[in-house]
Amino acid sequence: MSSISFSQTYKTYKPERDKIHSLVHTKLKVDFNFSEKQLNGEAWVTAKPHFYATNKITLDAKAMLIHQVSLNNKNLDYNYDDASIVIDLPKEYKKDEEFTLYIKYTARPEKVQQKGSAAITDAKGLYFINADGLDKNKPTQIWTQGETEASSCWFPTIDSPNQKTTQEIYITVPDKYVTLSNGKLESSIKNGTNRTDYWKMDQKHAPYLFFMGVGEYEVIKDSYKNIPVDYYVEKEYAPYAKDIFGLTPEMIGFFSDILGVEYPWNKYSQIVGRDYISGAMENTTAVIHGEQAYQTPGQLIDENVQENTIAHEIFHHWFGNLVTTESWSNLTLNESFANYSEYLWREHKYGKLDADMHLFEDSQSYLDGQNTDKHLVRFNYVDKEDMFDLVSYNKGGAILHMLRNYVGDEAFFLGLKTFLNENKYKAAEVHQLRLVFEKITGKDLNWFFNQWYFGAGHPRIEVSYDYNTIQKKVTVNLLQLNVNEFKFPLAIDVFENGKKQDITFL
Numbered sequence: 001m002s003s004i005s006f007s008q009t010y011k012t013y014k015p016e017r018d019k020i021h022s023l024v025h026t027k028l029k030v031d032f033n034f035s036e037k038q039l040n041g042e043a044w045v046t047a048k049p050h051f052y053a054t055n056k057i058t059l060d061a062k063a064m065l066i067h068q069v070s071l072n073n074k075n076l077d078y079n080y081d082d083a084s085i086v087i088d089l090p091k092e093y094k095k096d097e098e099f100t101l102y103i104k105y106t107a108r109p110e111k112v113q114q115k116g117s118a119a120i121t122d123a124k125g126l127y128f129i130n131a132d133g134l135d136k137n138k139p140t141q142i143w144t145q146g147e148t149e150a151s152s153c154w155f156p157t158i159d160s161p162n163q164k165t166t167q168e169i170y171i172t173v174p175d176k177y178v179t180l181s182n183g184k185l186e187s188s189i190k191n192g193t194n195r196t197d198y199w200k201m202d203q204k205h206a207p208y209l210f211f212m213g214v215g216e217y218e219v220i221k222d223s224y225k226n227i228p229v230d231y232y233v234e235k236e237y238a239p240y241a242k243d244i245f246g247l248t249p250e251m252i253g254f255f256s257d258i259l260g261v262e263y264p265w266n267k268y269s270q271i272v273g274r275d276y277i278s279g280a281m282e283n284t285t286a287v288i289h290g291e292q293a294y295q296t297p298g299q300l301i302d303e304n305v306q307e308n309t310i311a312h313e314i315f316h317h318w319f320g321n322l323v324t325t326e327s328w329s330n331l332t333l334n335e336s337f338a339n340y341s342e343y344l345w346r347e348h349k350y351g352k353l354d355a356d357m358h359l360f361e362d363s364q365s366y367l368d369g370q371n372t373d374k375h376l377v378r379f380n381y382v383d384k385e386d387m388f389d390l391v392s393y394n395k396g397g398a399i400l401h402m403l404r405n406y407v408g409d410e411a412f413f414l415g416l417k418t419f420l421n422e423n424k425y426k427a428a429e430v431h432q433l434r435l436v437f438e439k440i441t442g443k444d445l446n447w448f449f450n451q452w453y454f455g456a457g458h459p460r461i462e463v464s465y466d467y468n469t470i471q472k473k474v475t476v477n478l479l480q481l482n483v484n485e486f487k488f489p490l491a492i493d494v495f496e497n498g499k500k501q502d503i504t505f506l
């Protein structure tokens, strides 16, 4: 029955979240209760109605104790259900009319109940590592992990990728610890055995990109132009920090040049977190890497296992952080670009053959995976964490490579620059990428995007050759085994007397 299938499809449809309010600014003051693994927080959340006038606002706040909600020093009524706070505003606010809520709360990450993913194996937002200090082989650290919607485990916000906010964070810690957060360290003030670091970020970014890191780190200083580039590592790796992360300034410069959009943020820091739950995360200006990044010069001679990841997270600072996917359905707008940056970096640094080898390996792991029937842009996933797969990453990167070959280098990089400039500090969906490339090339690209972005799978082709020695004629037979045939650019190299001839079809 069609009505049933319609309602089933509708039920699983995952839209962009409605923008009822827009975040404007987020100010936080936090300190930590190490023994309870809790955060004591105060938040000043500035927001405004997106379009329709409203006298209520809903903020995501997971597993918190809410102590006070007020506006202009007047307490407000609210309803809290352990996942979100619905707050009664004192009047109806109109479009663009800003207000600042004050919320005093305790974040309890150990009480959070939400599912993790394959890429990110847990989701409590705020992690205390060896909080009681009992493990003598492990330092005490704190780090956060916001993606996908776990920042609301440690501060109240509208935890959706289509929101952007500027931020300030005052972090109070025992003086022996170093802190890292987004943006610039404005001040550091001692108070007895504690110290309060004040971090400020003047450019808007999505709540899932907020970050805090705390621990006994050495900070190794580097730079790109006038921009500080810092490496936060444990003492024993301090002598090797530049061996591990030292290509960072060159990568930032290369990506700035190739995109024609200068690195948009005011610093770039990388920190290594113990027991980190993923490979790395592109928190704006405050990237965290897992312990696998720790390598000694002897190990680095064989391979810097983190090099592709370092490039990947840097590139997210344009694709993901400057322009952000509006929904997890469009995640490939973040991840395909970050994946493809690994190709771009390797092509620049080590040559096309090396880059092609990397692309081949990535394509193979997509082909070997179990997900080849999934659409690149998927509105019907079961869990948003499922989007972090070899389709969004590896297939997405390969599709960008095909698009580059189809439109040509000049149009491709002009397209990326235009897409970034048109959508900077905003969220976007894949159609905006298509429209940019259509405008630049003058070509209709619906067929390309419908097939590759909004469809699934890949061509399955049987190839056979025949050479007729009398006619001196080569015949190449290509047979598509797919039920729905794919249209795609194809180049065949023909070698004659040692000379290569490229024949392109489409």
Ligand SMILES: [Zn+2]
Residues within 6 Å of the ligand: 312, 316, 334, 335, 338, 339
């Ligand atoms: Zn990524």
